[in-house]
Amino acid sequence: MNTINRHCRNRNEKGHVGVFIFLTVFGTFLLNGNGIWHSEAADTRKVELILVPAGTFTMGSHRRAADEKPAHKVYLDAYYIGKYEVTNAEYHEFWLENGSAKNTPEDFTHLPHIGEWPARAQQLPNYPVVGLSWHAAQAYAKWKGMRLPTEAEWEKAARGYTDRTWPWGNAIEPHANTDADNDGYQNQLAPVGRFPAGKSYYGAMDMAGNVWEWTADWYSDVYYFQSPKQNPKGPDVGSWRVIRGGSWIDTLTRCSTTFRFYLYPSLKNSFVGFRLAKTAAQK
């Protein structure tokens, strides 16, 4: 069975015994100090955006899952990406104007740390909005005059121009809200921006863990073999949309900058949110 346990099958190619896993996990690159990042308020509606400059970065990995192969150079034009995932409070504004069944976040009454909509917009304004389909995320982005990031844009914003396993570098650290017991948020969501040490090279927060993030692209396991070298926008057709970054129910391994996963775009889960992106004006 190929699709669901893509991870299993692909991971067969990885390390053989426990000890070698560290060689894989730690990778070969070192942290790049604190990194230099560019942050500017580029949008009039006060969404905090980060400018990711035009340039080439390495996308994918030779060392990890089969659908991350091959590692390849990708050039992206300059773009802005949300510093944080879209929050309950932000989405609530949109929902008040455009509240339809499709745009209403799912209730999670069995998860007190998330709860019901719209109550959670008041009670947990700074938490990432979850329980939205890809279509609702896209509708919000459009309303904001922006869009969802492409998969390539997401990866560059998380990874920087070097090969960082996680946004902060290659060291195993509790700098993200995962299913581990040592990150301060056991089995629950965290408000956005609670892991400043986990920021990416460009300064984006929470790109590992807390919630998976919808991207604009359809998923294909072989896309990297034939994707355009400049500004790839994903396959033309598919059943699933790519989600990135891992979440509060995932292991740290699944929260790596290259790990790819996918969901039906109509699904509304407690572990999927999104952030915004916008093409930077050409000079």
Place this chain on the structure above:
Amino acid sequence: MKIYHRKEYRLRTGLKIGGDKSRPLCCRSTAIHVNRFCLILLIGLYLCLPSSTLSAVHSQYVQHVEQGFIHLFRGDNSGAISAFEAALALEPHHFEILHYLGMAYAQEEFWNKAVETYQRALETLQTETGGDADETNPQTASFGVKIEVLYSLGVVYFKLDNWNEAVDVLQEVVKFSPGHARGHEVLGKSFVKLRRYSEAVDSLTAALALRPDAAGIYQELGTAYLNLKRYPEAIESFDNAIRFGPPGYAEPHYGLGTAYLRLGDREKSRAALLLFQRLQKEFAEYERLTRLTRSEPENLDGWAGVAKLLMRQKNYGEAIRVFRKCIELAPDNANFYHGLSQAFINLNYPKPAEEAARQALQLAEAAPNSTPPTVLAVLYNTLGSTYAMQGDVQRAINVFRKAIELDGEQPYYHLNLAKLYESLGKPALAQEHYRAYEHYKSTLSEQK
């Protein structure tokens, strides 16, 4: 109620899963028509319920779905099946959840159950779109949505040896999505099984254009060329299968030997076939042991041997199944829990790996007289690996230190600790253990 067994396709007697081929794929059995009726009835009943009840039912549905995904993400397919079944009992008209349920069934090798579930998914999708959506038009919302369900169905038909059905379904997949490499691949393999070699070449070549490093596809392509008597192309394909395949991949050597023989190059043919024989010995041992376990399902040595070979072949998914069987037969044997943990580690499932490693340690420590310290150290090292994979560095360090206390001369325990200290920004401690690693590594090499 029908009880489904693993690998039930082996037991089936003339069961035709696909039904009447004159009908569209997703409407091929009477059962599906009944399902459609039930579905409409359930939706009707659902709509008649008061809103508070609806809300409570939906909340439960959401809870089950969420649980299902958590099980799925952690590799617990049985848990996912239970959760998704529970969700669908409350709200049966979610084609996505039906697809995930089918995938969990397929993963557990409940093939017929998987087929039935995929067909329900397609039927639900058909009902949702009113059956009149133009799925071939990229401008419509339903375009592409059923590709992965169809692909999953095709794979299960292939597993059930229903190659004609597989071809029908997979042709639809690649029609909707010409870039679907897995679709082309399984379609090509189905053509090979049906001895439609020219069509197999087309499909497998299309798959390789999309995924140029896939050893298994080169192997199938070589077989198709061989049967078409196109020997130079067959040789090139088998060479590529060897180049991209895992170490010890035997089959392409047999293909090469056959192709050279037919070209009259006896020397090269003999060399390839000898190599094939050597690699096959290991495979023969595997076959012997699996036969043994089939005839004597309680034979622990047989199961243990199979598990060992599966780990050597890096077939960790299957190894998990076999280690579980070993544990069922010998629940007090720490080795099997350790093997299970190693298999989970290799599949990147640290949680179940941790549970198995803990169990192994508990059993080993309960019998201190029969467990040498070096073995205990190995178990601690495995447990430490599972902690490290989950980002729990401090616990990993504590456990690796314990492993070193028990067996300080094993270089890799020092290496693990050095890496963790390095990640914590403690260079002095890291350096100390790097030095120990180098020292014991060279000692080990000299001993060898």
